[in-house]
Amino acid sequence: MNRHSLCWLCCGLTLLSTSAYGDWGLDASAGVTYDDNISNSLDADDRKADTAAVIDVSGGVHEQLSGSTGLGLSLLASSDTFAQYTGLSDIGLGARLQMRTKFGLGAQAPWLAVAAQAMYRNFHYDYLDGWRYEAGITAGKQFGERWALRATVRYDATVTTQTPPPLIPTLPGSPYDVYGWNLGVQGTYWLTGADLLSLALNRRTGTVTTVSPPDDEVAEYADRAALNTVFGGPEVAYRIFATTLTTTLTWSHSLGERAAINLLYAYSRSRAPNDLGDYYANVINLSLSYAFY
Amino acid sequence: MTPSLTGRLIVLACVALPAIAHAAKLGALVSGHDGKPLANAVVIAVPEDGQLPPLTKVVEVVDQIDKEFVPYVKPIRAGSYVQFPNKDNIRHHVYSFSPAKKFELPLYSGTPSQPVLFDKPGVVKLGCNIHDWMLGYIYVAETPYFGKSAGDGRVQLENLPPGRYRVRVWHPRMQGSEDATVQRVVLQEAAPARVEWKLRLNPEYRPRRAPLPGEPGYR
Numbered sequence: 001m002n003r004h005s006l007c008w009l010c011c012g013l014t015l016l017s018t019s020a021y022g023d024w025g026l027d028a029s030a031g032v033t034y035d036d037n038i039s040n041s042l043d044a045d046d047r048k049a050d051t052a053a054v055i056d057v058s059g060g061v062h063e064q065l066s067g068s069t070g071l072g073l074s075l076l077a078s079s080d081t082f083a084q085y086t087g088l089s090d091i092g093l094g095a096r097l098q099m100r101t102k103f104g105l106g107a108q109a110p111w112l113a114v115a116a117q118a119m120y121r122n123f124h125y126d127y128l129d130g131w132r133y134e135a136g137i138t139a140g141k142q143f144g145e146r147w148a149l150r151a152t153v154r155y156d157a158t159v160t161t162q163t164p165p166p167l168i169p170t171l172p173g174s175p176y177d178v179y180g181w182n183l184g185v186q187g188t189y190w191l192t193g194a195d196l197l198s199l200a201l202n203r204r205t206g207t208v209t210t211v212s213p214p215d216d217e218v219a220e221y222a223d224r225a226a227l228n229t230v231f232g233g234p235e236v237a238y239r240i241f242a243t244t245l246t247t248t249l250t251w252s253h254s255l256g257e258r259a260a261i262n263l264l265y266a267y268s269r270s271r272a273p274n275d276l277g278d279y280y281a282n283v284i285n286l287s288l289s290y291a292f293y
Numbered sequence: 294m295t296p297s298l299t300g301r302l303i304v305l306a307c308v309a310l311p312a313i314a315h316a317a318k319l320g321a322l323v324s325g326h327d328g329k330p331l332a333n334a335v336v337i338a339v340p341e342d343g344q345l346p347p348l349t350k351v352v353e354v355v356d357q358i359d360k361e362f363v364p365y366v367k368p369i370r371a372g373s374y375v376q377f378p379n380k381d382n383i384r385h386h387v388y389s390f391s392p393a394k395k396f397e398l399p400l401y402s403g404t405p406s407q408p409v410l411f412d413k414p415g416v417v418k419l420g421c422n423i424h425d426w427m428l429g430y431i432y433v434a435e436t437p438y439f440g441k442s443a444g445d446g447r448v449q450l451e452n453l454p455p456g457r458y459r460v461r462v463w464h465p466r467m468q469g470s471e472d473a474t475v476q477r478v479v480l481q482e483a484a485p486a487r488v489e490w491k492l493r494l495n496p497e498y499r500p501r502r503a504p505l506p507g508e509p510g511y512r
Contacts, residue, residue: 067400142425190498254502285506
């Protein structure tokens, strides 16, 4: 998928918008995120922490094709503004296509959704610029009034548009081109009529980028490497294969029918093969979300 | 031979005036356990002698406006019909699983050609298969003597024949059964009766809300 794909999605959005019964929606959220290992570093001494202001906007149209199946097409925009490591600041623009079907009648009927998403992200550090793709299948069901469960299989890939000069002749290419398979489950529980608690577990298997001072041990297991100056010093970005387990706990409090305040905590632990080691990250996000219509 | 106008008026007076002349009133106040007045409570008065006026064909309306059922609670008499016009510019898919009335109006816009008959007393919970947060109730009463509380929690029933009644209340979020709320009252034309309830409520877990972070898509 590339820019042409995004154009096709925009055309689809235009076509859906001409539908007599298309339902338009616009959601936005703004918040602050703190990440204590923004560099994905293996060693404690190399870890970099930073705070970012985050804005996400999603607007599009939903067309109900039948009583059980609906098609949604949305344009996505995002912005991350980091306080210290400004090279990581970016703006993104993309689109998302989703088809969702319910197997039965009622709020508790199980459902299945197939979704694909593409977003171009433009970073201050040019070598990070590129496309982020996601495609996956999610199955979900509500149990009673207070419980909901969903499971997701998703593939993600990041393809950068610029390739930094190779640092090691045998490791060409961009270390920021990563891909992975995600397997996730999420449980949501209504604590009160206004408060939702969500616990999500995600296992990602694929490539990740880790940044550290030049390290022979990492280089031994990396398949790509390049000089990285995002964090000030001359460090190296490596691409390695890893399995990442992420646990995310989210509390969301409704402020009326359209707004909610959300507090998210995520703990990620990545394990590289060959006893290279683990790296972990703690992420905290506080946001206000609003559904305009 | 066609009856004269005077004759018609005499007949009408004979039929209508006794009922109006002997009409009694019942006032009710419904509040939560915290004392705050409760809207959307249905107060039902059932005459103990079982005497009810004959049923006439009535078509009530429950709208769908801005992806909500309007009104949220609609009390009707058993044997009434309800029309479900969709006043949004999108389609809805209305259904109910309730034992009092199971029905489905598949994906539609505008007004369905036929209203739905509700002939069995009980609570009918309404939903929309497209918009899961949409929730509404039709309370099907076995008597024509009922009313719904407004924001002040008050219900005023008028033009009831004097006599003994069993009066109860129902609310979508009430704890316990409505049978436990029954109060016996004697209605007299000269002295309006008053009843009062304080209800414990269950929270509502399906409110319309903003999306969770990272969960784009249609709600």
